[in-house]
Amino acid sequence: MVRTFHLFIVLVGLLWAPAVQADVQLSFHSFNGSIFFGRYPHTFVVLEGELDDGTPIAENYGFSAKRATPAVLRGPVEHMILVEDAKWIGKTNRHFTVTIDDAKYWALRKEVDRWRDAPGRFYDLGTRNCIHFVGTIAKIVGVRVDYPKNMLRRPKSWLNHIVERNPEVKGTQF
Numbered sequence: 001m002v003r004t005f006h007l008f009i010v011l012v013g014l015l016w017a018p019a020v021q022a023d024v025q026l027s028f029h030s031f032n033g034s035i036f037f038g039r040y041p042h043t044f045v046v047l048e049g050e051l052d053d054g055t056p057i058a059e060n061y062g063f064s065a066k067r068a069t070p071a072v073l074r075g076p077v078e079h080m081i082l083v084e085d086a087k088w089i090g091k092t093n094r095h096f097t098v099t100i101d102d103a104k105y106w107a108l109r110k111e112v113d114r115w116r117d118a119p120g121r122f123y124d125l126g127t128r129n130c131i132h133f134v135g136t137i138a139k140i141v142g143v144r145v146d147y148p149k150n151m152l153r154r155p156k157s158w159l160n161h162i163v164e165r166n167p168e169v170k171g172t173q174f
Contacts, residue, residue, distance in 0.1 A: 024050070026046070029089065029095065030156040031044075049143040063129065064130060080122070
């Protein structure tokens with residue numbers, strides 16, 4: 001009888017306690033850029049937090065041409081996933097943040113790998129630049145995205161536009 005009572009108490013405790021669920025914060029950033037400092041305007045995502053199994057997450061991903069040369073203006077060039085140094089992240093504009101679960105995190109990582117591993121010359125200033133990459137990530141997590149032609153080379157303006165299209169993320173601006 002005592003044993004049954006103890007088992008009952010344990011079961012009630014398990015059911016009563018809130019489920020512990022870790023989460024990852026996905027932030028959307030833009031970098032203003034400057035020809036004087038050799039950095040062009042850019043957009044990328046930052047992931048911080050913890051997966052359900054306790055794995056800490058501190059990552060960031062952007063998409064860029066492998067080399068900044070005039071060839072970028074003429075058509076597709078070699079590409080890379082650009083990971084920013086921490087010193088640059090603090091100097092960027094964080095536009096909004098959404099919380100994602102493990103499934104979205106892994107879907108996002110799969111997409112990052114797909115862009116990184118695309119064969120040939122995959123970066124194109126007009127059709128596959130950092131804005132398109134970040135837009136693809138945003139769509140995975142349910143953010144509504146479009147690509148107005150007049151913003152394809154203006155990451156900060158584009159992310160501000162995305163915030164306006166998605167009022168539910170507006171309160172998360174920094």
